[in-house]
Amino acid sequence: MISKRRGVRSRLVDEFYTYCAFWIAVSALPVLAVSYIVVRVSKYLWLKLLSSRYPHLEFIWTDTVRTLLDTHRNQGIINVLLSVKGTLDPEEIKNHLTDHVINKRDKNDGLMFPRLRHQLVSRWGNYAWDPSVVFRPENHFIVASAVYSGRQVGEHNIQYIVIPCVSAEPKYYILVRVHHLLLSGKKSLNIGDLLLMEQINPSDRIIVSPTEYTQQSPLTQLSPSPSAIPELWGKVNENLSNAWNEFVSEYDPVESPRALKTLPGAFHVAGLVLIATVSALRELNKKSNGRNTSEAPVTALTILAAIQRECNRRNLTIPKIIISPLITMDPRKWPGMAIGAIFTSLRQFFVLPLRVRNELIALNELRTCGHARQPDTLTWKYAELTQLCVAAVSEACRGVLEVYRAPARLWTDTIGADDGNRHVLQTVSLCGRKSHSPESVLTTARAAHEDFLYTFAEGHGKSYKKSQTGGMVCLSLTPGASPRRVSAVVRRACERQRALAAGWAAQARFGALTRAIPSPLARLILNLVSRRYALSYAEIDAPPHTPPRHTLWGQEVDAVVYWRPPQANISMSLTVIQYADTVRLAVMADARLVPSHIIPATRWPTAIEQLVAKIDQEIAKITARAHLAAGTVPQIITPEEVPSTSAESQEDAEDLENSGDTLRPPPTTAVSPPPMRRRIAN
Template identity: 30%
Template sequence: MKEEVKIQIKFGGMAVIYRKFGRKRGLSTVLHFVMATASFNLLDFLGFRFFFYTAVGFFISVAVAIPILIYYPFSKWSRKSWLRFVKWRYPNWTIVEEVSVRGILDQGRNQGIYTLLLQGKSITDGVRSHLLQLTSTRPMLRSVLRKMWGFYGWRQVDEFRVENHLINASCSFKGRPITESNLQEFVNDVTSKFLSPNFSPWQVFVATCFLNGEETKVCIVRVHHLILRREHLTLADFLPLKYSSENWEYQESDSPLTNLYSEPSALPRLHQMLTESFSNYWNEFLCNNDPAENPALLKKSIGGFQCVKIGVIVWVSTVKEVTRCYKKVDGFRFIEVFAILRREASKRNFRTSVIFWAFMNVVNPVEIFYSSIHWMWYICVTFILKTPILLIRELNALRSSQKHFHPDTLTSVLACYLPLVFQTIAELTSIATIVVTAPKLILEELFFKSSETNHLQTISLCGRKIVAWSEEVEIETISKISSVTGASEAEILLAATAASFKEYFKQSGLQTPAEILVTAKFVSQRALFLRNQETRGVLCLGLPTKTPLLDDNPLETLQVIQENVHKARSKQKATYAISAAESSTGLVSCYVPSILLKLALLYLTRRYSLSLTHVDGDLPVEGVDAAMYWRPPQGYCSMSVTLHRHGGGVRLGVIGDAMIGPHHFLITKAFRRSVQELAVTVGVPRTPSRSRSPSPASPLGSASPTTSPGY
């Protein structure tokens, strides 16, 4: 009789059942079963799951990369052909050839319009003359922007007028003076309007309002991201602000959204030292062996060694000239390389006859005899006289504690270069580790991490944007909480933001998800007001709205935030570096086909439904009493929040699609209360609450439910 035995083997999340029928099934079946059982148990027993998953991630990445590499040349050729067709179709338009993530995600229902709100008494003095001067030097500010056949195009307006972009509002809104009670409603009304497609996509809105009974000015600057990128402008450049770049001291923030990895120090230093040394040796080599520098070289017959030296000089000069011409001239042809080679050789009188006689000197017996005598004499002198002197100098350098006092010794060179070489190897090993583990971690963090669908992901976008901002939270309170809990100030603000969204879901009658996936970015005040090219990446985080133990415990929320930030900083170094490289040089959009990149980005903006920006740093700008910055959501992302520090306080700003309003005010109203609840929980004395009428230190105030605009 056949005896059937079922054996279950667990591997990962799978259960494999093998059936063993007995001896009559044959030796091959038994061997197959034993080998399968042994392999699965070995993987489980020795803990090789990590290597297995890493290998799977690597092979998946290779399988994805190979079609991309095959498709890339065709994609670049087809895109270039399509670009030529669009230029032929619209000859009066200047077509934007570069591709960026922001441009790929742009759509009619989610345009990339950056917004800056400033409040002060003298920030609008001379704004019109300032804009006239600015637009006279920036042609994009006088041009219409349209998207045609997949490309952006610029066309200069025939009759440009600053008044079409500079709007001076009256002191009233809907029949009432603009005060702290209806200021947010007024700003909402401005931001909810689309920019006119007949003018360049930028606008400066100036209004007079009464805060604390005093007359003051409010400026709203709205600019399309393509203008800021192509003209190298900031939002503050559209206002006549008074500040000196010398007052901006470089201060590195302790925000966990930046500095995920230390910049390589040994590698650039080693590169610089090697470059300087090579440049010095090369200049000396040219001085001694270049006929253009030393014409006396070719006045007598040269040997084969000297001929090779001149040939190397000609080849290097040709390569440098070809590179320069290729960058300067569009459509440089390969056949022109030979013309450049002939020109460089002719400049040095390096003709075929010179090469022929150099070869004849090489095979000439008399020259061979003289060369042998010369080298024998050189070797004897070196060993008898020069070598002892060199050894004495090396011994003196070894005994000296200051190796740089002996610059011409091998000991000095090794003492200078060996530490740098070892540090460079360590840095390269760290970079290689990040590169090797990047495919698995990126796939796991961006695509395979489990998440729960929330209302922000399923909302239908209408395109109009509404904004809100919270009451000011004192930095002193945040610092006290940080000293008690050990958390950074940014982590405390993230915990308060998570609690605010929890209140938003609860009071809106929506289902509260376990967490909200966000893409977070750090922006310094310096980047908002000065034209500096800082490179910052994006970090993917989860904001918990439900905690494992106690739902309404702010301290537990903070602990979960700390854990999420720690995991993200340890796992997302590659993602952060790639996003930083994309924002500065367009690394990803340059090499990945646009259609594939757009599909991936649309999926990610649907998954990460919230965009978060942390603005930190001093603001030494004269006359600015308050500032609020909004980075626009794009793609399928429906909302963006900003944690903006100004002076001694920080505010939470929200910009989202108008379909979310008026419930977006619930988020900003709960922010200050969430910080106070966390302070009470950890035992920090409560700061006296500020009145609803904002004080001079808190000029923007807050919105009450009665003034919330109904959309």
């Protein structure tokens, strides 16, 4: 099915809409700059006032999105469940937790995680840490019995805790619950610090064979990093470094003693002054990096004294500087210089045609072969640099175009995504009364690598979280849609919403939204925007064939489940986590959805089996077509047919042009599987 091309009028309207959205966003930048200054000053004065009112409290100066959206019903508690093989030894786990987390020291012999010993309180709408409360580890380390709601945990009620968990071998569970403020700020920790799992060295990871097909989630590639610009920057730095080293070896008496054989001219003196200045600044930089804070700071007099010392090292005195112009303009050098210029001109006159010929040959080789093989040409010397410049300019232009289109796409894909047929929290009851099935559900989606969950932050949880935090996209998913259509929607959103992903990453790493907008206004905006989104989706990816991890006390971790609390008006949070050879789904929903909140988890195994069956069927079809193209008619063994509807086939046909990279071939008119074909022996 070929999509119709848009008319000229439609494209002009879109371009005008993009132009207006861009200039509105640019016009708002001065307002945001003024708002940033006002918010920072007001926040500083307000927290100073609170600190003077409550001197025993340590107030949190940085606001995050979760801090703004915290309520008494949703306090932003992150939960991680570990299923560990072996026999439970509470004292051993408690000792490892005490040594590795609670009593762990930094290089200055201070507590690495002091916030674990403090109590989190709230004063006048601001969070603060109270260090005066007596810390008792037994209040945070609880050994629960094998009962749930007064009943023995068994096969019938275990799904309220984790699905599935039926095993004949000894097994126990560790549930880690941590407030999000412990993962941000100074002296913060990472979730991996509390999981107490052994770290995997990069050299120990299993390298996937080149012949094995692997595909990363498109959510992990929201902001593709440029390749030509960093390569060009490195190439320019390398060339400048080589040129500087040649310059120093030619004119610096410290590196080349032959430079002292003659008196320096004006240009030689200028070069010596430049070398002395660079050397002085380098030495001062080394001293300032290793200097104690009690020493005097670097001033202009200090810099001049350092330059004078470097000039004295090179025997550059005031008399030599004064007579350097006379040495440069010495009349005795004029005849030799004139003869040399004439000889060079004659030589260039005869050699120029040959050089032009070699340059043309090199350009032709560069056009046909991709590289020049004439080593004595300018094309061979600067071809790679020129190609890098062209590629870098192309990347920069694409980036500028993305920035230009970002405001229009941001508004269209987020605020303007609701056309009245999508799920809205205020018009659809989530309890099942007077509800109807929406045509599409607006969803927020993001992804992270498994290292985000297991790595020890060693007191730098905030920095590590910033480096690992990716972007977010907004999806419009149709309930019951085929995997092909969902893949097309996700891929299109990842291509269009790079600005949203970059903005969300900027907020997570630098607090761009919470620092530039007043807290009440930011809270209001986030709540209004989240009214349109009913679902939050996240996935934690792992490399293929990753072995199971072990705890610090040597027991194997059988499964990991990670729950993220939904934010603002989002009513359900889904997290898909890959661990070893398993893929698990964690569901955290609003209390009003009980008891329907377990439906996604109970249907998860069936959905995975149906997906695998569909993929096997498509692989069988593609293999059969390949054999038919080769002139053979093999026997096709079809897997068990998965029930499908005609509506699903129509959806696949509609989204064919948007999913050319998927595994599924163009749909056929028949819904039934292909017939059994057998090769007839002659």
